[in-house]
Amino acid sequence: MQAQVQTGTPHIPESNRGFRAWWQLTRPHTLTAAFVPVFLGTALALLVGKIHFGLFFAMLLASLLIQAATNMFNEYYDYKRGLDTEHSIGIGGAIVRDGIKPRTVMQLALILYGISLLLGIYICIETSWWLAVIGSASMLCGYLYTGGPYPIAYTPFGELFAGFFMGCLIILISFFIQTGYVSGTSILVSIPVSILVGAILLANNIRDHDGDKDFGRKTLAILLGREHAIHFLAGMFIAAYLLVAVFIAVGLASAWTAIVILSAPKAIKAVKGFRAGGVPIQMMPAMKATAQTNTIFGFLLSIGLLFGYFL
Template sequence: MQPNLQQSSKPAVESNRGVQVWWQMTRPHTLTAAFVPVLLGTALALRNGKIHFGLFLAMLIASLLIQAATNMFNEYFDFKRGLDTEHSVGIGGTIVRDGIKPKTVINLAFGFYGIALLLGIYICANSSWWLAIVGLVCMAVGYFYTGGPFPIAYTPFGEIFSGFFMGMLIILISFFIQTGTVERTSILVSIPSMILVGMIMLSNNIRDLDGDKENGRKTVAILLGKKQAINLLAGMFIFSYLWVLALIISGVTPVWTAIVILSAPKAIKATKGFIGNSLPIQMAPAMKATAQTNTIFGFLLAIGIFIGHFVS
């Protein structure tokens, strides 16, 4: 008797689909904005001595959870405000397309915050309790980025807040928990990360410019207009590469960090992807390339710093 392959494979397919739905809720293409800064801050700390792996792992997981929760808050509040539909581009879509209850999404986001809070207690207990204040502020920004009566994402300050809190500050915290201090080098190296994380938000706002304008948002992309916003994106990409060059020339980072140039094709692809395209679905690859630029740039910068530690 032959087994019914169609029936036997259906539960597995549905199970895989279920996992995919929950995974998409976190908007995985944005999670590198949390991973890369932790790696960079830890790489910088290596020259000050051995790395506390437990603190590194706790910081990494907490940052990923906060970023994922922030994405879920975005999903929830945009749905509540009627901004997301099943045809919306660039969203997780778990509520409008996959039928996940809004309450489930918001509860899961707060659950992630709860786990991050526990990890934060471990980090503070092994470094400084002053970080508790910093961590709570970061979590508040994650919530109010799209939550509350005046969401940060609806203002011209979205790129600044996301770049500073998810770029620079994570690097500095990751460095501090390993070394007990914040040095000039860690601040200087965190600047391109801050810019590139902010550019992920700018690329999102360029893609959603028309829809955001209709819904009363006042993002940088709307205030500048699409053409100038793309010019700003390209200019910030160029600035980030020139900044690393300046760090090499001034002796702040080793010459190995020049390998960040290998990420330049992604930056070019991102910029070109916005030019001449007007539909959100057409510009989605450009936003993805922007996120990939941040990932590859930051990873290569960390690798260059690691090599510099071992070679010098």
């Protein structure tokens, strides 16, 4: 059943507006998509030189804040368009379930963007002002994911944009600010993590397939159909692992990077969870497993690269 557009926030006791509500507003399970690429890009840079820790922490914090702000834009516009109700399943719902005012959510998102902008200025001063153009494009994409007249989230291209801007681009920027250039190796190594970042979004869209379809969204999951979308998700996992195997085979990465296979049980759990789940709430563990796959895979890949270089 299609939810109705809300005309005001529900009355929620003040006790429900504590730290947990504000923390859930950031959608913490998605934040791995922000910090894993920073770690990987920095690990790649460490292989060719020294690390500037001030730039590393600035990049890390800026990426986390942009991801959190993007989630808040999502919260705001899903509410405004009537997609979120107090009965919606998912980590969102700070407005409809916790009583946080829509205007407050939007203001907080803009504040986080403002802090990210200041961090970006620091990074540009220390490196290159060309990053201001790239960073601005990333922030604009974060807003347009659910904002604007034609939200990216309503199209089949959400996974592509998420993988590129929150995966590949963050890895390459993190590498560039430490080295002053972008290498072919950094581009290639960014691909499997970018795929897994896109997988997080696909997992979300598989869970929300029926509700999104009712609201006229045309996500990749809707375009493919739920069953084919699950197969596509499995294919994304397989592609990420196969790419690492190829990197090892051609000498681009050491055999140590094969430790990414330790994250495979989470990927298997995610696929099995989506196949078994019939309703959104049953698919929540599968969504969590997808995000965990990205986190564990990215960290293990970074560790493998470093072990291969220093051992």
